[in-house]
Amino acid sequence: xxxxxxxxxxxxxxxxxxxxxxxxxxxxxxxxxxxxxxxxxxxxxxxxxxxxxxxxxxxxxxxxxxxxxxxxxxxxxxxxxxxxxxxxxxxxxxxxxxxxxxxxxxxxxxxxxxxxxxxxxxxxxxxxxxxxxxxxxxxxxxxxxxxxxxxxxxxxxxxxxxxxxxxxxxxxxxxxxxxxxxxxxxxxxxxxxxxxxxxxxxxxxxxxxxxxxxxxxxxxxxxxxxxxxxxxxxxxxxxxxxxxxxxxxxxxxxxxxxxxxxxxxxxxxxxxxxxxxxxxxxxxxxxxxxxxxxxxxxxxxxxxxxxxxxxxxxxxxxxxxxxxxxxxxxxxxxxxxxxxxxxxxxxxxxxxxxxxxxxxxxx
Amino acid sequence: xxxxxxxxxxxxxxxxxxxxxxxxxxxxxxxxxxxxxxxxxxxxxxxxxxxxxxxxxxxxxxxxxxxxxxxxxxxxxxxxxxxxxxxxxxxxxxxxxxxxxxxxxxxxxxxxxxxxxxxxxxxxxxxxxxxxxxxxxxxxxxxxxxxxxxxxxxxxxxxxxxxxxxxxxxxxxxxxxxxxxxxxxxxxxxxxxxxxxxxxxxxxxxxxxxxxxxxxxxxxxxxxxxxxxxxxxxxxxxxxxxxxxxxxxxxxxxxxxxxxxxxxxxxxxxxxxxxxxxxxxxxxxxxxxxxxxxxxxxxxxxxxxxxxxxxxxxxxxxxxxxxxxxxxxxxxxxxxxxxxxxxxxxxxxxxxxxxxxxxxxxxxxxxxxxxxxxxxxxxxxxx
Numbered sequence: 027x028x029x030x031x032x033x034x035x036x037x038x039x040x041x042x043x044x045x046x047x048x049x050x051x052x053x054x055x056x057x058x059x060x061x062x063x064x065x066x067x068x069x070x071x072x073x074x075x076x077x078x079x080x081x082x083x084x085x086x087x088x089x090x091x092x093x094x095x096x097x098x099x100x101x102x103x104x105x106x107x108x109x110x111x112x113x114x115x116x117x118x119x120x121x122x123x124x125x126x127x128x129x130x131x132x133x134x135x136x137x138x139x140x141x142x143x144x145x146x147x148x149x150x151x152x153x154x155x156x157x158x159x160x161x162x163x164x165x166x167x168x169x170x171x172x173x174x175x176x177x178x179x180x181x182x183x184x185x186x187x188x189x190x191x192x193x194x195x196x197x198x199x200x201x202x203x204x205x206x207x208x209x210x211x212x213x214x215x216x217x218x219x220x221x222x223x224x225x226x227x228x229x230x231x232x233x234x235x236x237x238x239x240x241x242x243x244x245x246x247x248x249x250x251x252x253x254x255x256x257x258x259x260x261x262x263x264x265x266x267x268x269x270x271x272x273x274x275x276x277x278x279x280x281x282x283x284x285x286x287x288x289x290x291x292x293x294x295x296x297x298x299x300x301x302x303x304x305x306x307x308x309x310x311x312x313x314x315x316x317x318x319x320x321x322x323x324x325x326x327x328x329x330x331x332x333x334x335x336x337x338x339x340x341x342x343x344x345x346x347x348x349x350x351x352x353x354x355x356x357x358x359x360x361x362x363x364x365x366x367x368x369x370x371x372x373x374x375x376x377x378x379x380x381x382x383x384x385x386x387x388x389x
Numbered sequence: 390x391x392x393x394x395x396x397x398x399x400x401x402x403x404x405x406x407x408x409x410x411x412x413x414x415x416x417x418x419x420x421x422x423x424x425x426x427x428x429x430x431x432x433x434x435x436x437x438x439x440x441x442x443x444x445x446x447x448x449x450x451x452x453x454x455x456x457x458x459x460x461x462x463x464x465x466x467x468x469x470x471x472x473x474x475x476x477x478x479x480x481x482x483x484x485x486x487x488x489x490x491x492x493x494x495x496x497x498x499x500x501x502x503x504x505x506x507x508x509x510x511x512x513x514x515x516x517x518x519x520x521x522x523x524x525x526x527x528x529x530x531x532x533x534x535x536x537x538x539x540x541x542x543x544x545x546x547x548x549x550x551x552x553x554x555x556x557x558x559x560x561x562x563x564x565x566x567x568x569x570x571x572x573x574x575x576x577x578x579x580x581x582x583x584x585x586x587x588x589x590x591x592x593x594x595x596x597x598x599x600x601x602x603x604x605x606x607x608x609x610x611x612x613x614x615x616x617x618x619x620x621x622x623x624x625x626x627x628x629x630x631x632x633x634x635x636x637x638x639x640x641x642x643x644x645x646x647x648x649x650x651x652x653x654x655x656x657x658x659x660x661x662x663x664x665x666x667x668x669x670x671x672x673x674x675x676x677x678x679x680x681x682x683x684x685x686x687x688x689x690x691x692x693x694x695x696x697x698x699x700x701x702x703x704x705x706x707x708x709x710x711x712x713x714x715x716x717x718x719x720x721x722x723x724x725x726x727x728x729x730x731x732x733x734x735x736x737x738x739x740x741x742x743x744x745x746x747x748x749x750x751x752x753x754x755x756x757x758x759x760x761x762x763x764x765x766x767x768x769x770x771x772x
Contacts, residue, residue: 083571085578150757156570157502161707162756165749168704172746297700301578308575348590356586362579366572367564 086167094280482729507703513684714765
């Protein structure tokens with residue numbers, strides 16, 4: 027009975043998601059905000075595995091956004107101009123120098139690169155707990171940011187550099203599918219369906235992982251590491267898998283952002299972004315899959331629609347001399363504090379955490 | 390609920406400056422652990438010494454460019470450039486040390502990384518700069534007026550940042566004391582962003598230069614070819630008395646004893662009649678006051694202030710606190726000075742754009758080699 031209701035609801039959501047773009051202009055600001063919000067939701071789902079399921083506070087998630095976006099820059103543009111590699115790309119890109127792979131291949135490449143980086147970042151934190159993990163991951167995120175900015179002076183041979191720093195790798199390929207053609211920025215609907223499809227895949231993987239042996243191992247480690255290890259859970263493998271899988275999703279979303287923004291610029295990869303994604307997971311409810319989706323969509327809309335388009339003039343109307351977009355991170359910080367103090371379990375709490383965070387004597 | 394209610398009964402960190410030697414935990418059972426302990430300590434020391442030794446040898450053998458005379462590069466083969474790096478690094482380190490003490494005190498007592506601490510330091514800088522404008526201190530103020538004005542500024546700034554830190558604890562951390570620790574770390578990050586945006590609205594988004602009141606870059610005397618600037622002397626003249634006052638306070642006063650007791654076991658301290666909440670507030674006040682003093686020195690020394698300065702300073706100071714052994718005041722000072730030297734070496738040899746990466750690389754190296762730091766003891770968090 028409830029199972030059928032769940033499936034019906036899921037089907038309904040998917041159909042609504044697919045037909046949603048027909049209600050809005052094909053290049054409207056709302057459509058743009060929706061695409062970004064869905065891509066944020068994918069990232070939030072990735073971070074939720076690390077922070078929510080496994081309980082490893084990761085403050086350097088921006089590293090995977092950066093690596094994902096750079097995977098796209100490296101594998102889907104003329105940036106490595108000495109190379110001539112073309113796999114299943116549009117006729118135009120086929121003639122250009124550089125590495126040009128099909129977007130699906132880049133997506134897989136980004137996931138692999140980020141999974142490897144995630145495991146690498148996880149390694150020094152294995153012996154540590156709590157706050158220390160947060161600081162090590164933060165340090166990694168910052169190092170990747172510094173390398174991205176200064177990558178112009180890191181030469182990889184043949185006059186080519188590692189990144190283009192704050193100039194950005196521009197003219198990246200738009201996604202191309204044989205039979206459909208290249209995506210253009212005048213019609214945003216294909217972009218929406220692409221990221222929606224990615225979201226569905228990531229969501230499905232998340233749901234299956236949660237109920238798997240691995241998912242239960244993560245929760246067990248989160249709840250009590252000593253007990254979990256003595257029950258035979260392999261600590262190293264389980265933790266590293268959490269970092270890797272979480273990172274892979276962030277990388278996929280990052281690759282999408284790279285092609286959607288048509289540029290990979292080192293200035294995008296700031297510490298604030300890590301906190302922004304973390305805020306999505308927290309506001310949705312740590313460890314809750316649907317919470318991460320709702321949190322990602324909510325903050326995505328607040329950040330890209332509500333604050334810049336709707337409320338931006340509010341302080342000026344109140345006689346204050348600033349724009350709301352200037353203080354958006356302050357607003358997210360405020361949301362984090364309020365959320366933690368008033369409703370630490372999030373909007374859609376995971377059942378186990380709700381029980382944990384409700385004082386036993388409360389009704 | 391007690392803070393350490395669910396913890397294993399291991400030796401917790403202490404904020405007393407005289408840590409007893411850590412008991413060897415089950416060396417016989419795990420011989421590798423003992424090896425790792427010594428390898429970790431010496432590995433960390435080797436990693437720390439690597440940069441100065443490498444650049445010292447390189448200066449002596451290959452020399453360094455000291456300037457141009459008639460179009461030709463002048464190459465020197467001595468250690469005075471390294472000495473200059475050290476002098477600058479140590480005085481920068483004095484600022485980081487003051488901030489690091491704030492991290493270490495708070496961590497020692499409630500095992501929380503007060504993420505907003507760096508931004509309290511930034512607010513300290515802004516308050517100081519605002520105050521000396523209010524007091525009318527300028528480039529033309531006489532020496533006596535300047536010293537008097539700066540002392541007034543220092544006191545008011547310390548009161549402001551101390552109160553701010555207490556307020557943050559009251560609003561953001563105390564309600565979550567019994568919640569999982571992740572919760573208060575997240576509110577700490579949230580508060581850091583709030584303070585940054587307060588700073589952004591206060592003084593705009595780009596670094597602002599302020600009056601060079603004490604002519605910080607003016608040399609006072611020279612030791613072995615290394616000019617000692619006024620800014621260096623200021624940093625130590627403020628840092629050393631404050632650190633001595635703090636250790637005196639923690640070691641001898643009744644309130645200091647309450648702090649140490651709470652750090653060891655809040656539950657037992659409460660049973661002994663210590664007002665734990667007041668003691669925690671006092672700890673935050675002390676940490677905030679030192680951050681305010683650091684903010685004043687920073688503004689006088691660097692002669693510019695920026696809303697984002699606190700973020701970077703906070704991370705550097707946190708690295709310093711971890712390096713020295715978190716929970717240990719002497720360790721925080723030592724770590725601050727070391728990080729200052731590393732930073733100054735990286736600034737001058739690799740270029741300032743890489744400094745952040747070097748400092749964070751060291752942070753990760755500490756975490757791998759010796760998570761409890763140079764002087765720290767074993768804690769549950771940093772096993």
